Amino acid sequence: MYMFSKSLEERCNRILRDMEGSLTARDRVGIQDFVLLDAYTSESAVLDNLRKRFNENLIYTYIGTLLVSVNPYKELGIYTKKQMDIYMGVNFFELPPHIYALADNVYRTMLTETNNHFILISGESGAGKTEASKKILQFYAVSCPSTKLLDNVRDRLLLSNPVLEAFGNAKTLKNDNSSRFGKYMDIQFDHMGGAVGGHILSYLLEKSRVVHQNHGERSFHIFYQLVEGGEEDLLRWLGLERNCQRYSYLVQGECAKVSSVNDKSDWKTVRKALSVIEFSESNIESLFAIIASVLHLGNVTFVADSQGYATLNNKNYRSTLPFQTLWKIEARSEEVLSPFTVDQAVYAKDALAKAIYGRTFTWLVNELNESLANKDSSRKTVIGLLDIYGFEVFSVNSFEQFCINYCNEKLQQLFIQLTLKSEQEEYEMEGIEWESVPYFNNKIICDLVEEKFKGIISVLDEECLRPGEATDMTFLEKLEEKMGGHAHFVTHKLADQKTRKTLERGDFRLLHYAGEVTYSVVGFLDKNNDLLYRNIKEVMRQSKNAIVKHCFPSTEPDSKKRPETVATQFKSSLVGLTEILMSKEPWYVRCMKPNEGKQPGLFDDVLVRHQVKYLGLMEHLRVRRAGFAYRRRYEIFLQRYKPLCPDTWPNWKGTAAEGVECLVKHLGYKPDEYKMGRTKIFIRHPRTLFATEDAFEVCKHELATRIQAKYKGYRVKGDYMRQRQAATKIETCWRGMKARREREKRAWAVKVIKRFIKGFMTRNQPACVDNTDYLAFVRQNYLTRLKENLPKTVVDKNTWLTPPPIMQEVSRSRELTLLEYFLTDHLIYLYCVCLPHVQLQIKGLTSSIFKGTKENYPHSVGIPFVDTRISKPHTFPQYSVPVVKYDRNGFRPRFRQLIYTGSAAYLVEEAKIKQRVEFNNLKGVSVSTLSDNFLILHVQCEDIKQKGDLVLQCDYLFEALTKLCLVANKHNFIKVVQGSVKFDIQPGREGFVDFKSGQETMIYRAKNGHLMVVSMKLKTVWPFNSQNEQIHFLNYY
C-alpha cells in the first residue's frame, strides 16, 4: 500500500516541514483550523479568518476534520501531481488544509479500519462541489496502486465525469456548469487499496430544462456540444444544422454561447470518453439520435384545424421517422375520438421530450455502472462521493428548486445528526464528560416538507391524485389550510401586512435553514405528475432506436395503477440515500461562494456570512469546541512535544499516555485545562496549546543545535572509526604480505643455500643436477668479476683474471681465449677509431722510438699530441712547449719555453732567447728508460764559450720529442738510456744525470755532483683510463 511505501525519513521531513509551515502560518494567514480560533463563537472572527486566507489564495480551512472550501473562481496551481505527492500518506494536520489531505485521510482510514466512508460535499449552486468531487477522484486516480486492470477502471471512473456532466449539467444563472441532477458515486477499493470499481446513483434530473430555460440559462450541455462539435456526417445523418438558433429548445434562454464553456472541445472529450467506457458504436449512434430527435421535437409546431384540434404544422417532419410517431399519436387520438387541442399537443410533445431525455439519462447512468462494475465478489470497501445540487434561490423558484432545497435540508439534517453523534461518541469513547451544545435542528423544516399526510409533498400528491379539477391554486389553498400557522411556512394569505407585499398570490414561502425561498406553485402539479400519455409510451415501445426501446419497456406498469409522483419518488430516493450514508463514516466538505458574480478575488462579506450561517459552520465549530478545542492521540502529542520535558526527551520508556501525563505536568498545565481520554489528550483552550507550541518553537532551535552537534560528533567519530579500521586492515594486510614474502624468501634461501652447499660439495664431479647451479654461479661470478677487471690496454697482458678450475676445462678455456681475443680486438679497434690519421702517424713514430724502452711511454699513448702548447700553431714557431731547464752547473730548475722553428730549437724565458740550438748542431737526445720526463739535448759545441747540452724536464715529453724528430727531420737521434746519461756542461766538461726508480719522484743534486732523478715505478697502463677519457679524446678531435 502506498502509505507504507513512504520512507520514514520522508515522513519525518514532512512532519518537520509542516511544523514550520502550519505554526508560522498561524500568525501570517489566519488560522488553518477554526477550532483553534479563540473567539470561536464570533461569526465575524470566522469570517475574518476566511477572508484573510481567501485573500492569500488559501481557500481551504478546517473545522477539525471538516473542510471548508471557498471557490476561488481562478486556477491556483494547487492541484498538481507534485501537490498530490506531498499529501499522500501524510497525517491530516501535518500539512496546510487541502482537499487532497481530506481525500488521503479518508482513504487511509478506510484501509486501516476496513470500513466504508463517504464524503459529503455541500454548498450552494456554484460553490465548487462538482470541482471538489473531481479533485478527490483525480487524487485517487494518481495515489492508488496502479496495474493495467486498475488503470482501466481508473480511466472509466475519471471519464464518467465528462459524460455525466454533458448530459446532466447546464448553464444556470448561478453556475456555468451547474449539476442538474444529484450524484452519489461509490468508489470501490480492494484490500490492497486499488480502485477496482464504481457505482453511480443519480437523483432527480431537472428534465424540465429540456423544454424550457430561464433567460440567461441553457439546456443540457450535450445539445450544444452535438450541434457545435458534431462531425458533418453525423449532423447530416441526424438531419441537424450547425446552428443552435435553429432549435427552439435551445433558444429560450437566449444564451446558446457561453464564454466559459467550449462546446466543441467538450464534444471531443465526450466522444473519447464514450469510447473508453466502451459504449458500442450502435449505442453511441442511438444516443445521439435521441439527442437530435429531442431537438427536432422541439421544432414541431401545431396549428388548430377547422374543428380546433391540433394538426402538425411542420410538413418536413411527417416523413422523418422519429416524428411519424407523433403524427400517429394524433391520428390515433382522432381514432379514439379524443383529439388534442393545440395546447394539449404541445404539452404532450414537451412531456415526450422530457420523458425521452430523462429516461435516456437513467439509461446512461446504468450503462456507466455496467462499465464500472466490479465483477469480483471479494470484499470491497467504498468511499462515496456525494455531489448533489446545491441550495438554490432564483427570482422565480419552481418545483425543481423545491425538490433541490428539500434535498439540501435533508442533507443538513444528516450532517447535524452525524456531527453531533460522532462528537458525542468520541467523548464517550474517550471517557470524557459530554457537554451538550444548542444548535438549530432543521428537522422542523424537513417535517414540514415530508411528513406523512401533513407535509407539503403529501398535500401535493393528494392534489395530484384526487379526482376533480385540481389545479396549482387549489394545491396552494390546501397548503394554506394545512400549514397555516407553521413558523417556517407563509403565503400571501397567511402573511402579515409587511410580508404580504413581497409575495404573489400564487406563491408560498419556506423558511429554509439556508434562508427564505419563495416558490411559485405554477406547474407544481404537472411536474409532480410527470404524466406521459399511455399511447405515446406505446409508440415509443415500437421505436427502432435500441435505447428508446429499452427505456420504454413493455413490462412498465399500466396506467391503471398510477405511478408514484415525482416528489414521492424523490422523497423515497432521499430516504434511500440517507440510509446509504448513515451506514458509512462521514467526512464533510463545505463549499462556499465568495461572490455572486463568479469573480476571482472578490469576497462578499454578506454572502459569505450568510453561507457560514446556513451551512451550520458556527454550530459545528461550537460542537467541536464545546468540550475541548484540541485533541490528539497520545503518541502524536508526545512525539511532537517530548523535547519540552527532560524526562520524555529523547525517548520515553513507558506508555504514550504516561509520557503525555509527565509532559503536561512538566509544562504546568492546570487540571481544568486538559483531560486525559483513553487514547487522546483533550486540551480545553487554544491558548494552552499555543503556549506549548511557542515553547516548542524556542526549544526547537536549541534542539536543532544539540542534534546538529551530536550528529556532527557522530559523523566525525564514525569517520574516525572507519579510518582506524581501514588503517588496521591495511596494516594487517601489509604485515601479512611482508611475513609471507619473508617466509617465501627464507624458504627460497634455504633451498638455494642447500643447493649451493650440495653444489660446492660436488663441484669437482662431472656436471650433474646437484652442481649445475653452483657451477653456473661460479661461472657467473667469475664473469662478473672479469667484467669489472678487464685489462685496460692491449699491452696489458697480465691482468686477465685467473679463471676458477671449472672454467679451465677445455671447452671453457677455449671460450675464454675467444673472449680475450675479442677484447683485444675491441681495444685495438677503439684505439684506432679514436685516433685521427695524422695523429696515428705521429703516435706511430713515438711508438717506434719509445715502445718497450721507456717506462712511462704507455701513459703517453692515450694523450693526444697538440700542435703547440704555448702559441697558436700558424704563427712562427712550429711547436712550443713549457719545460723546466736544469742549470748545467748547479742543476737549479728554471721555467722556460722550448720552441721549435723550421731550423732550430730555442730555449726562451719570457720572450728572451736563452739558448738557440740549430738542428744541424743537435747531436742527439737522451731519455731514460724510466718514467721520468727528463730529456737531455746533446749539442755540437766547438767553442768553449758556447753553452753545452740542455737538461730539460717536459710534461709532454713524448709529444715534444716526436715533434722534434718531425721538425728536425731526424728520426733516429733519440736514445733511450738506462742508468746515467752523460752530457756536456761545456766542451770538455761533463755532467751526469742518474735515473733510478723509487717510492716517490725526486730530483736532486747527488753527492757525487750528478743530477739524481728518481721516478716512481709505473704499471703498464692502457692509454684510456676510463670511458670518459676516450670520449674526451674523441671530442678533442
Ligand SMILES: Nc1ncnc2c1ncn2[C@@H]1O[C@H](COP(=O)(O)OP(=O)(O)OP(=O)(O)O)[C@@H](O)[C@H]1O
Ligand atoms: N477549487 C476551484 N478552483 C478553481 N475554480 C473553481 C474551484 N471550484 C470551483 N471553481 C469554479 O467554480 C465553478 C462552479 O463550480 P462547481 O460546478 O463545482 O459548482 P457546484 O457547487 O457543483 O454547483 P452546482 O450546485 O450548480 O452544481 C467551476 O466551473 C469553476 O469555474
Ligand SMILES: [Mg+2]
Ligand atoms: Mg455541481
